[in-house]
Every structure is written in C-alpha cells, then in structure tokens.
Amino acid sequence: MGYDVSVPTALIIDDYPDSLLELSATVRRADFSVDTARDLETARSMLLKGLPEVAIMNLREGDGDETREALELFARNDLTDVMEVYLVSGKPDFRTALRGMQLGASDYFKWPADTERLVAALVELREEMKAAAQDRSGVHQSGRGLLQGESPAMKRVYRMIRKVAPTGATVFLAGESGTGKELIARSIHELSTRKDGPFVAMNCGAIASELVESEMFGHRKGAFTGAHASHKGFFERARGGTLLLDEITEMDPGLQVKLLRVLEHGRIRPVGGEQDIQTDVRIIAATNRDPQKAVLEGSLREDLYYRLAEFPMRVPPLRERGSDIVLLAEEFLREANAQRGADRTFSAEALDLLRLHSWPGNVRELKNAVSRAFILATDEIQTEDLPGTLLGDGTMSGDYLRFPVAYNLKEMERRMILATLEHFEGDKPRTAETLGISLKTLYNRLAEYDQS
Amino acid sequence: MDGNDTRFDLKRVSNAAVQDGSGQRLGEISELVFNTEYGCVEYVRLQLESDTDVPLEVVIPWSQFRLAPDRNHLRLDISPMVLRIVAHRLGQS
Numbered sequence: 001m002g003y004d005v006s007v008p009t010a011l012i013i014d015d016y017p018d019s020l021l022e023l024s025a026t027v028r029r030a031d032f033s034v035d036t037a038r039d040l041e042t043a044r045s046m047l048l049k050g051l052p053e054v055a056i057m058n059l060r061e062g063d064g065d066e067t068r069e070a071l072e073l074f075a076r077n078d079l080t081d082v083m084e085v086y087l088v089s090g091k092p093d094f095r096t097a098l099r100g101m102q103l104g105a106s107d108y109f110k111w112p113a114d115t116e117r118l119v120a121a122l123v124e125l126r127e128e129m130k131a132a133a134q135d136r137s138g139v140h141q142s143g144r145g146l147l148q149g150e151s152p153a154m155k156r157v158y159r160m161i162r163k164v165a166p167t168g169a170t171v172f173l174a175g176e177s178g179t180g181k182e183l184i185a186r187s188i189h190e191l192s193t194r195k196d197g198p199f200v201a202m203n204c205g206a207i208a209s210e211l212v213e214s215e216m217f218g219h220r221k222g223a224f225t226g227a228h229a230s231h232k233g234f235f236e237r238a239r240g241g242t243l244l245l246d247e248i249t250e251m252d253p254g255l256q257v258k259l260l261r262v263l264e265h266g267r268i269r270p271v272g273g274e275q276d277i278q279t280d281v282r283i284i285a286a287t288n289r290d291p292q293k294a295v296l297e298g299s300l301r302e303d304l305y306y307r308l309a310e311f312p313m314r315v316p317p318l319r320e321r322g323s324d325i326v327l328l329a330e331e332f333l334r335e336a337n338a339q340r341g342a343d344r345t346f347s348a349e350a351l352d353l354l355r356l357h358s359w360p361g362n363v364r365e366l367k368n369a370v371s372r373a374f375i376l377a378t379d380e381i382q383t384e385d386l387p388g389t390l391l392g393d394g395t396m397s398g399d400y401l402r403f404p405v406a407y408n409l410k411e412m413e414r415r416m417i418l419a420t421l422e423h424f425e426g427d428k429p430r431t432a433e434t435l436g437i438s439l440k441t442l443y444n445r446l447a448e449y450d451q452s
Numbered sequence: 453m454d455g456n457d458t459r460f461d462l463k464r465v466s467n468a469a470v471q472d473g474s475g476q477r478l479g480e481i482s483e484l485v486f487n488t489e490y491g492c493v494e495y496v497r498l499q500l501e502s503d504t505d506v507p508l509e510v511v512i513p514w515s516q517f518r519l520a521p522d523r524n525h526l527r528l529d530i531s532p533m534v535l536r537i538v539a540h541r542l543g544q545s
Binding site for chain 1: 480481482487488489490491495510511513530533535537538541
C-alpha cells in the first residue's frame with residue numbers, strides 16, 4: 001500500500017464476506033486496488049504497514065462499540081487528515097453518521113442504494129490525486145497549492161487547504177517563523193473561487209501604529225496633515241480577493257476592536273471618509289505565537305480570535321517534517337544550481353547533518369544554510385560548508401517535559417496528560433485533541449489519577 | 453517519526469534499540485522530550501554505542517526515526533560517523 005497515483009488503494013473493513021465481496025467489486029470499478037480486513041485488529045495492522053488512499057468501513061447495526069472504536073482508531077491517529085474515510089451502512093443511523101463525520105469521516109453511503117455515488121466519489125478522489133502529481137511548479141489542485149513536501153505532517157496541511165479553500169471561511173494560521181504561513185495563505189487563495197482577485201498581505205507588526213488604521217482602511221484626501229490624496233487601504237486593495245493579516249497578535253488592541261467590527265458588519269470607513277464601503281475580502285490571519293497564550297496575555301482579543309479562527313490551522317515546524325528536510329534542501333540546491341549554471345551536490349554526511357538539526361528558523365533557515373553552503377563549496381557540499389550552528393546543536397526552545405526512558409510508563413503518561421491539560425488551562429477537549437486521544441480516554445485517565 | 457507516529461504512543465519507544473538502515477546498532481534512546489503545546493514527543497536523546505566510559509549523546513528530532521518493519525526497533529538512517537561528530541561537539545559545548 002502507499003501513495004501511488006497510478007493505482008490508488010482502498011482498504012475495506014467489513015466482517016461479512018458477502019458484502020465485502022460486493023464492496024470490493026464496486027471499488028475496483030473506480031480503478032482502485034483493494035485491500036480487505038475482516039476485523040479492526042487486521043485493519044490496524046494493515047494501516048501500520050502503509051496508508052491506503054481511502055478506507056471504507058461497513059457499519060453494522062447493533063455494533064455501536066466496535067464502530068465507535070473503529071472511528072476513534074482513525075481519529076486518534078489523525079488518519080482522517082491524510083486519507084479519506086468513507087462509511088457505508090445497510091441500515092443508516094443518523095447518530096453514527098454524525099459521530100463519524102465529527103471524527104473526520106468524509107462521507108456516508110447507504111448500501112446498496114448509494115453504490116453509484118460511492119463509485120463517483122472514488123473517481124473524483126482519484127482525479128484529485130492525479131492533479132497532485134502534476135508539475136511541481138504549478139498550483140496543485142489537490143491542496144498542495146504552492147507548497148512542497150511529502151511528509152505526513154504536510155499531507156495533513158494539504159488536505160486542510162483542499163477542504164477549506166473553496167469555503168470562504170476565515171482561516172487562522174499559527175506556526176513558527178519561517179514555516180511558510182504566507183505560502184499556505186497564497187495556496188488557499190489560489191485554490192479558492194477568489195483566485196482571479198488580488199492576494200494582499202499586510203504585516204500588522206511592521207506598520208507604525210499611527211499609520212495602521214489608514215493603511216488598513218484607507219483615507220480620504222485631507223483626512224489628516226499630509227493626506228494630499230485619497231489612499232486605498234488593504235481592505236480595498238484586496239477587494240474580490242484575499243487579505244492576509246500577518247502577525248495579527250502585534251496589532252494595536254484599539255484597532256483589533258475596529259477590525260472585529262469590520263468583520264462582523266462587512267463594512268469599512270476610510271479615515272476622514274463620511275460613508276461606509278462594503279468589503280468583499282476573505283480574511284486569513286497568521287501568527288508565530290501560540291494564539292491561546294496571546295489571548296491570555298492580552299495581545300489578541302479573545303472575541304477577535306474566535307471570529308478569525310473559523311478554521312484554525314497549525315503549520316508544522318520543519319523539525320516535524322522528517323524527510324522533507326532533505327527534499328527541500330535538494331530543491332533549494334537545484335534552484336541555486338540553475339541560477340548559477342552550477343552542478344553542486346550534497347555529500348551524504350552533509351545531508352545527515354541537515355537532518356539532525358532542529359531548525360528553529362524553519363524553512364527560511366534551511367534555505368539560507370543551503371545558499372551559504374553553495375557559495376562555500378567548490379563541488380560537493382561537505383559538512384564544513386554548512387553553518388557551525390548545525391554541528392552540536394542541542395538547544396531546544398519551547399515548553400518541554402523530559403523523561404528518561406527508564407521512567408515508569410504509566411507515570412510518564414500521567415505527567416504528559418497533566419502537563420498538556422495545564423498548558424491548555426484545563427480545556428479537556430483541546431487537551432484530548434492535542435494528545436491524539438479520545439475525550440473518553442482522557443476522562444478515564446483523569447478519574448484514575450484522582451483515585452490514586 | 454513522521455506525522456502520525458509523533459503522537460502519543462510511548463510503548464513503541466521504551467526499551468527500543470536504534471539501528472541504521474544496514475541493521476547496525478547505533479545506540480538506544482535515553483530521554484524523550486515532550487512538547488506540551490503540541491502534545492507530542494518532539495525530540496529524543498540518543499545514547500550512542502561507545503567503546504569508552506564517556507557517554508556519547510545526541511539530541512535528534514523525533515521525525516527522523518522510523519519504526520522498523522519488525523516493530524522491535526527504531527531505525528535512523530544517519531551515519532554513525534556524523535552522529536559521533538555531533539555528539540562530540542555537544543559534549544564539548
């Protein structure tokens with residue numbers, strides 16, 4: 001199994017041989033290869049070997065616990081972020097369908113009434129995957145947009161982009177500096193119905209506080225000393241398109257109130273203007289800070305955060321992107337070679353060193369490191385051509401718990417759960433989601449800890 | 453480990469030896485570093501195989517590890533030489 005565009009794979013989970021055969025035949029009609037599992041344990045073991053493009057689960061009436069367990073298997077491991085999960089049932093049950101959708105299932109089919117709709121959904125999925133395999137330099141309709149990387153962390157990002165881009169929902173991007181938040185915003189724009197309109201990025205932290213309002217909403221001639229002509233603000237310049245409000249947590253609190261009002265009423269009034277102007281922009285906000293912390297510290301209004309975060313997205317740091325480090329380094333080197341007419345390569349040791357680094361500056365830092373190495377190297381890039389910080393980089397910034405592996409496993413789990421709960425100020429749903437466990441498991445664990 | 457495996461699954465890590473792609477034993481994990489904001493193991497400290505009494509350790513992003521197909525050990529495709537160079541530098545700093 002695996003990501004093979006030419007022959008995508010479907011894993012069918014069904015304990016009835018007859019319907020398993022019928023489902024398999026249906027799925028093959030959409031040119032998918034088929035793997036089957038008669039029980040959850042087999043499914044779990046097959047998922048560990050490799051991810052199919054879609055899992056199709058036939059739900060039975062009266063096996064609520066197993067269905068729930070199966071759905072939680074997908075949700076717990078974030079599988080619904082990197083693959084499609086379709087639910088099929090001969091006796092549709094609204095509550096199960098709803099629960100399935102909440103846990104990330106993409107669709108629910110009545111069996112056999114929806115056979116043709118299932119085939120159509122699979123064909124559409126296959127077409128989306130073909131689009132993902134197109135020329136890397138283009139904007140990929142699969143949700144990849146303008147981004148690069150094949151790691152599961154990035155595949156989750158692509159999937160979220162693909163889902164949210166056409167909706168028009170306001171997106172809140174949170175990720176460290178250099179992770180590519182603006183590229184993600186651009187990708188969302190390019191894959192939305194507003195793609196023919198402008199994409200405008202405003203860095204809220206880079207504009208002098210006395211100018212921010214005028215820059216954002218524009219001003220009319222004579223509005224203030226020096227306003228010799230009318231000026232269109234970011235909202236007007238982004239009309240019909242997308243406005244990225246970068247570093248939103250750096251915005252003046254007073255202006256945050258005005259922004260909230262604009263978002264709620266859909267109108268702006270330029271400084272010195274007498275009439276409101278109807279806005280027509282999609283907003284994407286971004287920050288390199290933890291938004292929850294920013295709210296607690298007062299640098300981001302809570303009401304504005306919830307208005308902006310209709311669709312919150314976490315952008316993974318480079319250190320979580322595994323094989324993408326080498327993939328991106330090779331790509332940056334290829335670009336440098338093309339620009340300078342050179343043919344440099346990385347030594348195996350240099351690539352190893354890149355993979356060991358924690359990349360606090362993320363993709364931007366990696367790009368700079370490759371540029372520097374390109375200049376210093378004569379032919380093959382060696383470890384000594386890379387920045388000295390890569391050798392012996394043991395620094396870790398962030399809120400960390402450290403556990404020697406000799407630590408008792410139960411105690412380690414207890415401390416991780418309690419520390420995460422504390423981090424999210426007692427917010428149990430968020431804690432469970434972040435840890436990748438079900439809310440029920442979290443409650444069970446907390447009850448155990450209370451008793452001990 | 454990539455993506456899904458960075459999540460909350462401690463059993464895979466404890467007592468797991470680390471080998472490279474050729475099956476050579478590189479060492480064993482001596483410490484897990486857990487990020488409370490993201491709810492996942494973000495780094496591990498790898499104690500390298502050493503002929504001397506001086507422990508050689510290196511901190512590595514968890515995303516670089518793979519679970520070997522036999523599921524009994526972790527795989528890290530980084531040369532022992534580079535690991536030792538970095539560990540020596542870490543020891544000096």
